[in-house]
Amino acid sequence: MTTLTVDLGSTRRTPDLVVAAKLEAFTRLSADDRAALAQVSRNVRFVEPRRDLISEGDRPRYVHLMLDGWACRYKQLPDGKRQIVSLFVPGDFCDVNVYILRSMDHSIGAITRLKVAMITPDEMNALTATRPRITQGLWWHELVTSAIQREWTLNLGQRSAYERLAHLLIELYMRLNTVGRAQHGRCDFPLTQNDLADATGLTAVHVNRTLQELRRDGLIELDRKQLQILDLERMVDVSMFNANYLHLDREGRHLDANE
Amino acid sequence: MTTLTVDLGSTRRTPDLVVAAKLEAFTRLSADDRAALAQVSRNVRFVEPRRDLISEGDRPRYVHLMLDGWACRYKQLPDGKRQIVSLFVPGDFCDVNVYILRSMDHSIGAITRLKVAMITPDEMNALTATRPRITQGLWWHELVTSAIQREWTLNLGQRSAYERLAHLLIELYMRLNTVGRAQHGRCDFPLTQNDLADATGLTAVHVNRTLQELRRDGLIELDRKQLQILDLERMVDVSMFNANYLHLDREGRHLDANE
DNA sequence: CGACGAAAATAACATAGATCAGGGTGAGGG
DNA sequence: CCCTCACCCTGATCTATGTTATTTTCGTCG
Numbered sequence: 001m002t003t004l005t006v007d008l009g010s011t012r013r014t015p016d017l018v019v020a021a022k023l024e025a026f027t028r029l030s031a032d033d034r035a036a037l038a039q040v041s042r043n044v045r046f047v048e049p050r051r052d053l054i055s056e057g058d059r060p061r062y063v064h065l066m067l068d069g070w071a072c073r074y075k076q077l078p079d080g081k082r083q084i085v086s087l088f089v090p091g092d093f094c095d096v097n098v099y100i101l102r103s104m105d106h107s108i109g110a111i112t113r114l115k116v117a118m119i120t121p122d123e124m125n126a127l128t129a130t131r132p133r134i135t136q137g138l139w140w141h142e143l144v145t146s147a148i149q150r151e152w153t154l155n156l157g158q159r160s161a162y163e164r165l166a167h168l169l170i171e172l173y174m175r176l177n178t179v180g181r182a183q184h185g186r187c188d189f190p191l192t193q194n195d196l197a198d199a200t201g202l203t204a205v206h207v208n209r210t211l212q213e214l215r216r217d218g219l220i221e222l223d224r225k226q227l228q229i230l231d232l233e234r235m236v237d238v239s240m241f242n243a244n245y246l247h248l249d250r251e252g253r254h255l256d257a258n259e
Numbered sequence: 260m261t262t263l264t265v266d267l268g269s270t271r272r273t274p275d276l277v278v279a280a281k282l283e284a285f286t287r288l289s290a291d292d293r294a295a296l297a298q299v300s301r302n303v304r305f306v307e308p309r310r311d312l313i314s315e316g317d318r319p320r321y322v323h324l325m326l327d328g329w330a331c332r333y334k335q336l337p338d339g340k341r342q343i344v345s346l347f348v349p350g351d352f353c354d355v356n357v358y359i360l361r362s363m364d365h366s367i368g369a370i371t372r373l374k375v376a377m378i379t380p381d382e383m384n385a386l387t388a389t390r391p392r393i394t395q396g397l398w399w400h401e402l403v404t405s406a407i408q409r410e411w412t413l414n415l416g417q418r419s420a421y422e423r424l425a426h427l428l429i430e431l432y433m434r435l436n437t438v439g440r441a442q443h444g445r446c447d448f449p450l451t452q453n454d455l456a457d458a459t460g461l462t463a464v465h466v467n468r469t470l471q472e473l474r475r476d477g478l479i480e481l482d483r484k485q486l487q488i489l490d491l492e493r494m495v496d497v498s499m500f501n502a503n504y505l506h507l508d509r510e511g512r513h514l515d516a517n518e
Numbered sequence: 519c520g521a522c523g524a525a526a527a528t529a530a531c532a533t534a535g536a537t538c539a540g541g542g543t544g545a546g547g548g
Numbered sequence: 549c550c551c552t553c554a555c556c557c558t559g560a561t562c563t564a565t566g567t568t569a570t571t572t573t574c575g576t577c578g
Contacts, residue, residue, distance in 0.1 A: 056503075073409070075409065075410075075413045077413070077417055077418075077499050078499050079499065081417040082417075083412060083413040083416040083417045085409040085412045085413060085416075086409070086412075095402070095405075097398050097401075097402060098402065100395065100398050100399055100402060101399075101402055101506055102506070102508050103503065103508075105406050105409075105410075105503045105504040105506070106406075106409060106504075136359065139356050139359050140359055140360070142356075142401070143354070143356060143357065143359060143360055145405075146354075146404075146405055146408065147364050147365075149405065149408045149409060149412065150332070150334065150344040150345070150364075150365060150408060151334075151364075152412050153342060153344045153345075153408065153411050153412055153415060154334045154336070154342040154344060156412060156415035156416050156460065157342040157344075157415050157459070157460030158336055158340040158341075158342045158460060159336075160564075160565095161564075161565070192524085192525060192526090193525070193526065193527095194525080198416075200416070201415060201416030201417060202565075202566090203565070203566055203567080204525095204526090205527090205528090205565090205566075205567080205568095206564085206565055206566070208526065208527060208528085209527090209528090209565090211526095212527085224574085224575095240336050240337050240338065244315075244362065244364045245364040245365075247360055247361070247364070249361050249362075419534075419535095420534075420535070451554085451555065451556090452555075452556065452557095453554095453555080461535075461536090462535070462536055462537080463555095463556090464535090464536075464537080464538095464557090464558090465534085465535055465536070467556065467557060467558090468535090468557090468558090469535095471557085483544095
């Protein structure tokens with residue numbers, strides 16, 4: 001993980017292979033590993049914002065891999081309420097193994113325009129059969145995904161609106177940072193206040209009020225889909241953010257506040 | 260765990276092998292498969308109520324399998340708040356593959372006295388290398404566990420206290436039913452109102468009031484750790500319960516309301 | 519450039535659920 | 549047999565967040 005110095009020239013380390021960046025948060029990959037990942041990402045599909053990549057009830061046929069753009073998993077209740085249960089950023093896999101199930105119990109929707117790789121079960125099997133580090137990496141990825149889901153449960157169950165939003169912002173910043181899409185406290189942030197409301201179990205009105213509080217307190221700037229975290233340390237503090245659940249603990253790896 | 264009262268002759272299908280019952284909700288198992296599961300469950304440990312099976316920060320060394328009793332995953336915040344993020348009932352695995360991680364990001368605590376099998380990574384590998392149906396079953400189990408975690412997110416984010424509690428009660432009833440520990444709307448229910456509060460993100464006071472509403476509305480009886488669901492259909496209705504996320508959809512299998 | 523729709527902001531008011539402060543009850547243990 | 553401790557229950561009050569409704573800003577597209 002190389003650090004960047006100047007605020008801006010933000011060269012992306014692996015513009016073409018975010019997945020590799022993601023898995024390398026856990027394990028080192030060989031050139032062959034990277035080639036295998038690239039190989040498996042050839043079958044690409046684009047999804048327009050606000051369209052579903054896959055809908056509740058569909059039979060899952062592929063493993064999806066986010067190459068670019070943001071997406072969300074969501075569930076809808078008969079009374080119309082919607083909960084975003086998780087978010088996908090570049091480098092995230094949807095569900096290694098989903099195709100075991102008969103039908104999706106939730107939908108996956110595009111937030112921005114999406115570039116996704118569609119990987120067949122056969123390709124997945126070939127990958128895991130021949131590339132043990134990737135296999136390990138995928139298991140790690142699944143474990144982290146579960147850990148994030150648990151943290152969201154905690155977030156919704158126990159944190160106030162203010163803490164909850166701060167926590168979500170840090171999490172996303174951290175996740176983007178590990179794939180080289182966030183530095184110096186700054187990252188793209190395409191969620192609308194409505195999306196944030198659906199993700200945090202709050203109202204859009206209250207999200208609006210609370211974001212303003214965060215701004216007033218000098219913690220963040222958020223404007224035109226750009227997030228700037230002004231004081232990460234205080235953000236971590238007020239939201240009781242503990243990064244252990246992201247399991248970014250490869251040997252020799254460490255995150256540094258201004259990275 | 261001995262069964263209760265009169266009511267009916269509730270014969271348990273697989274008293275000694277709950278896991279098998281669980282996995283058979285998804286796939287058929289051969290006699291050899293069952294033998295392998297029994298084999299791997301030899302190394303047993305007991306945990307007293309309110310003690311941790313494993314604590315946040317510990318390095319995970321085994322896969323745990325619940326042979327008897329109830330447990331919960333929980334996370335604690337620096338300000339003392341506690342969230343139960345999931346519940347384990349007999350037949351549940353803790354985390355196939357956890358041992359990949361350096362340290363636990365949450366604790367697992369016993370609710371009742373617990374009988375757990377401790378399975379080593381080697382044993383797991385041997386199991387998955389030789390028993391493909393079990394391997395498939397374990398993947399299914401992991402997918403269902405994730406789906407439950409997402410449903411909890413939805414539950415906390417969008418349902419009212421009344422709906423939320425009703426939903427949780429049905430889920431647990433269903434899960435117990437698939438391993439033969441619940442029939443005719445009745446099952447053991449060892450959670451205190453405090454536990455329920457920690458699991459639903461409510462106050463114990465409000466859980467109390469809400470349970471009384473559920474009783475008043477003729478939906479449940481809950482007394483001395485025994486739950487009776489009086490009107491499953493209405494419960495499903497008011498809580499907007501949709502069983503699809505449990506993926507109990509093996510061919511030829513179906514749940515029936517009074518089972 | 520103007521105009522239209524989506525997103526953000528504001529304000530007044532309503533309420534589910536939290537908080538606080540007790541009181542009651544029943545099962546196990548000495 | 550009574551004590552005790554955990555659990556359950558109750559009532560009064562408070563507040564974080566929801567609701568409804570309207571206005572303002574912004575980005576895009578003709």
